[in-house]
Amino acid sequence: MNSYYFTEEHEMFRESLRTFLHKEVLPNIDQWEKEQKIPRNIWKKMGDMGFLGLSYPEKYGGMNLDFFYDVIFCEEVSKMYSGGFAISQIVVQYMSSPYILKHGSERLKEKYLPGIISGEKISCIGITEPGAGSDAQNIQTTAIKQGDYYIVNGSKTFITNAVYGDFIITVVKTDPNAGAAGVSLLVIDRNAEGVSATKLNKLGWHASDTAELAFDEVKVPAENLIGEEGQGFYYLMGGLQLERLTGAVMGYAACEEALAYSLKYMSERKAFGRPINKFQVLRHRIAQLAAEIEATKQFVLYCCRLNNDGKYAVKECSMSKLLSSELSDKVMYQCLQFFGGYGYMEEFKIARMFRDSRIGTIGGGTSEIMIDDVAYQSAAKDPIYKKTTSNSNPQKEKNIPTNDEINLNHILDKIQAGAEKAKPLGKTLKFDFGKEQLFIDGTGEKNKVSINNDDANCTIQISYEDFNNLLKGKLNPMNAVMSGKIKIKGDMSVAMKLQSLLS
Amino acid sequence: MNSEQLSVNNLANNYLWTENRGLWTENNSTMNSYYFTEEHKIFRSSVRDFLKKEVTPYIAEWEKNGEIPRSIFLKMGEMGYLGLMQEEKYGGLDVDFWYTIILNEEIARVNSGGFAASIGAHPYLALTHIKAQANEQQKEKYLIPGIQGKCIGCLAITEPSAGSDVQSIRTTAKKEGDYYIINGSKTFITNGVNSDFIVAAVKTNTTKNNGLSMIIIDRTTSGVAATKLNKLGWKASDTGEISFDDVKVPKENLLGEEGMGFFYIMQHFVLERLTMAIGGTAVSKYALEVTLQYMAERKAFGRPINKFQVLRHRIAQMASEIEMNQQFIYHLCQRFQNGDYLVKEASMAKLLSTQLSDKVTTQCLQMFGGYGFMEDYPLARMFRDSRLGTIGGGTSEIMCEIISKIIIDNNTYSKTI
Numbered sequence: 073m074n075s076y077y078f079t080e081e082h083e084m085f086r087e088s089l090r091t092f093l094h095k096e097v098l099p100n101i102d103q104w105e106k107e108q109k110i111p112r113n114i115w116k117k118m119g120d121m122g123f124l125g126l127s128y129p130e131k132y133g134g135m136n137l138d139f140f141y142d143v144i145f146c147e148e149v150s151k152m153y154s155g156g157f158a159i160s161q162i163v164v165q166y167m168s169s170p171y172i173l174k175h176g177s178e179r180l181k182e183k184y185l186p187g188i189i190s191g192e193k194i195s196c197i198g199i200t201e202p203g204a205g206s207d208a209q210n211i212q213t214t215a216i217k218q219g220d221y222y223i224v225n226g227s228k229t230f231i232t233n234a235v236y237g238d239f240i241i242t243v244v245k246t247d248p249n250a251g252a253a254g255v256s257l258l259v260i261d262r263n264a265e266g267v268s269a270t271k272l273n274k275l276g277w278h279a280s281d282t283a284e285l286a287f288d289e290v291k292v293p294a295e296n297l298i299g300e301e302g303q304g305f306y307y308l309m310g311g312l313q314l315e316r317l318t319g320a321v322m323g324y325a326a327c328e329e330a331l332a333y334s335l336k337y338m339s340e341r342k343a344f345g346r347p348i349n350k351f352q353v354l355r356h357r358i359a360q361l362a363a364e365i366e367a368t369k370q371f372v373l374y375c376c377r378l379n380n381d382g383k384y385a386v387k388e389c390s391m392s393k394l395l396s397s398e399l400s401d402k403v404m405y406q407c408l409q410f411f412g413g414y415g416y417m418e419e420f421k422i423a424r425m426f427r428d429s430r431i432g433t434i435g436g437g438t439s440e441i442m443i444d445d446v447a448y449q450s451a452a453k454d455p456i457y458k459k460t461t462s463n464s465n466p467q468k469e470k471n472i473p474t475n476d477e478i479n480l481n482h483i484l485d486k487i488q489a490g491a492e493k494a495k496p497l498g499k500t501l502k503f504d505f506g507k508e509q510l511f512i513d514g515t516g517e518k519n520k521v522s523i524n525n526d527d528a529n530c531t532i533q534i535s536y537e538d539f540n541n542l543l544k545g546k547l548n549p550m551n552a553v554m555s556g557k558i559k560i561k562g563d564m565s566v567a568m569k570l571q572s573l574l575s
Numbered sequence: 576m577n578s579e580q581l582s583v584n585n586l587a588n589n590y591l592w593t594e595n596r597g598l599w600t601e602n603n604s605t606m607n608s609y610y611f612t613e614e615h616k617i618f619r620s621s622v623r624d625f626l627k628k629e630v631t632p633y634i635a636e637w638e639k640n641g642e643i644p645r646s647i648f649l650k651m652g653e654m655g656y657l658g659l660m661q662e663e664k665y666g667g668l669d670v671d672f673w674y675t676i677i678l679n680e681e682i683a684r685v686n687s688g689g690f691a692a693s694i695g696a697h698p699y700l701a702l703t704h705i706k707a708q709a710n711e712q713q714k715e716k717y718l719i720p721g722i723q724g725k726c727i728g729c730l731a732i733t734e735p736s737a738g739s740d741v742q743s744i745r746t747t748a749k750k751e752g753d754y755y756i757i758n759g760s761k762t763f764i765t766n767g768v769n770s771d772f773i774v775a776a777v778k779t780n781t782t783k784n785n786g787l788s789m790i791i792i793d794r795t796t797s798g799v800a801a802t803k804l805n806k807l808g809w810k811a812s813d814t815g816e817i818s819f820d821d822v823k824v825p826k827e828n829l830l831g832e833e834g835m836g837f838f839y840i841m842q843h844f845v846l847e848r849l850t851m852a853i854g855g856t857a858v859s860k861y862a863l864e865v866t867l868q869y870m871a872e873r874k875a876f877g878r879p880i881n882k883f884q885v886l887r888h889r890i891a892q893m894a895s896e897i898e899m900n901q902q903f904i905y906h907l908c909q910r911f912q913n914g915d916y917l918v919k920e921a922s923m924a925k926l927l928s929t930q931l932s933d934k935v936t937t938q939c940l941q942m943f944g945g946y947g948f949m950e951d952y953p954l955a956r957m958f959r960d961s962r963l964g965t966i967g968g969g970t971s972e973i974m975c976e977i978i979s980k981i982i983i984d985n986n987t988y989s990k991t992i
Contacts, residue, residue: 359978363923391895447891
């Protein structure tokens with residue numbers, strides 16, 4: 073069936089993970105739901121089995137496996153009839169620690185990753201605040217540098233694992249006046265002085281501990297900064313794809329489990345002298361749900377393949393999270409109906425699945441945020457859209473300025489001055505205006521700007537006009553990228569530094 | 576701007592929409608490359624050019640006439656489009672399934688469900704049966720000219736009182752000497768009036784498997800009569816009711832074996848459903864494309880209507896659902912290409928894709944406001960043509976019956992022939 077994505081090795085892994093979960097998790101899940109707490113030793117047991125850090129480098133204890141092992145992990149933990157259990161696992165592996173792996177210093181990686189992979193440490197991600205969620209550039213928590221420390225003040229909310237976790241990858245403003253460019257990521261130990269947590273009472277996801285965190289003059293070593301100051305927003309944007317994708321996997325996996333659970337019940341439950349799975353109306357409802365689950369699953373797996381192949385697919389992943397979480401609400405609602413009155417009783421797990429599903433269209437960016445991103449990328453910024461403003465072939469020509477007045481020489485000095493102040497890029501970067509080029513050699517001690525048309529690690533196609541607007545600060549580089557005004561070829565990491573180069 | 580301009584504009588500017596959605600990095604331009612090679616893309620642009628030149632300018636006329644001219648079959652035959660999946664020795668191109676997908680996707684962009692149906696019923700319904708079950712003589716007579724577009728076929732299964740319930744078919748074929756004598760009637764048959772031969776499901780004397788058999792009936796045989804039906808949409812296709820009154824058909828016109836008709840039909844349903852799924856999603860995609868174009872130009876309260884959040888979200892929701900269906904179908908197409916027998920999955924895809932196309936064409940029409948209701952704009956036709964999707968080729972309810980038998984009763988289906 074899924075052989076295009078999963079090999080026999082994958083399936084063997086799935087089998088062993090499933091066996092483990094059925095032995096160690098499933099029998100205890102009702103208890104954990106009731107206590108609203110998952111014992112720490114379950115992470116340790118999973119770590120001992122080698123189920124954690126699947127795609128993390130071996131250097132930190134990981135297995136360096138392909139992304140489809142991660143997909144299996146997310147699928148199987150989502151089939152324990154407890155969204156709370158699933159999210160507490162997924163947050164650690166796919167929503168928080170990857171920021172350390174991708175952008176953290178070697179020191180941070182060595183300090184935190186081995187614990188994540190052995191299951192001795194539990195992480196969480198602190199983005200949302202009482203006053204800002206997906207709108208991450210407007211967060212209020214500040215981290216002001218004082219000598220070798222940052223002093224952190226502010227609060228975070230809806231943070232999974234924040235009560236019993238060990239450290240928080242916290243989104244802070246290192247420059248409170250700078251908007252997106254002032255956002256940074258900081259690793260804050262949960263037991264650092266001044267950090268306190270209050271457990272929140274939720275509609276569902278009872279097994280996971282979700283908390284409000286307060287930071288009161290928390291002193292965090294400067295070396296706990298992930299990557300560079302002011303880059304946090306872009307790191308977060310870079311993490312969206314994986315976060316949304318794992319959310320989408322959780323969605324369809326729970327649907328599959330709910331359907332199987334319902335089918336089993338329907339074959340046993342009798343009404344008017346026959347099993348209720350013989351009633352046509354119910355059968356058709358099942359068929360419709362099964363078709364939608366199958367289609368959604370195959371779409372999400374396709375997105376997983378894009379991700380596994382290293383492609384930029386935020387649009388597709390947003391689509392898949394949107395559809396998968398909405399489907400899950402629909403499936404849980406209708407499956408509960410199949411159980412009749414029993415569906416409303418805690419004795420059957422469908423009641424829990426129903427309430428746990430409800431966060432799907434909210435957490436990790438609401439459906440409305442997903443849709444905004446999709447609309448932005450697929451509608452407003454679609455080349456088709458642009459065709460209406462120019463009658464020529466937009467894809468090929470939109471970045472070639474028709475303006476004959478291009479003269480880079482007269483702005484060269486200005487750019488050189490700015491580029492010299494910025495940190496060396498470490499690589500070469502070329503702005504391609506179509507007829508003219510601007511080449512930045514960042515491999516030396518200082519960035520050197522010329523008008524050579526050499527091959528660069530990264531080429532940025534942009535119109536001269538947009539480039540001028542970038543220099544003047546009228547155009548935000550990230551927005552320009554998102555809107556298609558800038559096209560990037562080659563090494564994305566170089567392009568990520570655009571902000572520092574231009575400010 | 577009228578619909579003609581709109582679609583011409585579109586085609587003129589075209590770069591392939593499917594490959595170019597919201598792309599800003601090099602990586603994304605390889606989006607569909609899991610399935611389509613450079614050769615496929617070249618084929619796509621040649622199909623598009625052909626349709627733009629030979630079909631689009633005339634489609635309004637054909638819609639009005641209620642049929643498409645035979646000359647278009649000939650032209651498509653010359654291009655090889657009618658024999659993509661047929662063996663070379665009969666004049667086919669024998670290329671992989673992706674070419675068929677491309678052809679169907681491009682045909683959907685012509686915006687005429689009737690044209691798509693007529694031009695599809697011949698190679699994918701009639702010739703599919705010939706390809707699989709006909710003997711050499713029959714292939715010589717029907718397949719070779721069929722692929723050339725000289726001889727047009729139709730598939731006649733549905734009767735006034737039996738559709739997907741093929742076991743209840745009443746048209747009889749009684750064997751008398753070297754002939755079958757056929758009596759009965761068929762309805763809702765695409766190409767039912769203008770086709771040259773009819774691949775018909777009939778009941779023969781045998782009791783084996785309800786006696787269902789497939790037989791080829793020449794149009795010119797005495798006793799065959801057809802009436803064109805008047806339809807809500809699919810105007811360009813000639814849909815007919817065919818009656819057989821003591822029609823004398825040579826016994827060598829039997830396709831395959833007597834009593835095996837049911838299995839032949841079931842087996843070919845997979846391809847039919849898959850092509851309907853491909854068509855449904857391609858129509859949805861095209862509807863969204865022309866709608867986005869309109870929304871960028873149309874202003875209300877001083878700004879283009881594509882700036883209104885409610886409409887943007889509706890567009891994004893549809894775009895997501897279309898993309899999902901597209902990838903699901905491509906996944907199935909790959910499995911089909913690899914020889915998997917997809918009874919459940921093809922039914923699922925047909926179910927979802929035709930439901931989606933109703934939803935998308937309804938909502939896209941809404942975006943056009945009053946213009947959506949006008950025949951000068953493309954949505955009116957798209958909307959009415961879409962409506963047949965959840966009915967033809969097995970209703971949505973039949974799809975659900977099949978799916979539920981498989982997933983609830985654990986029925987399994989395997990290729991029997």
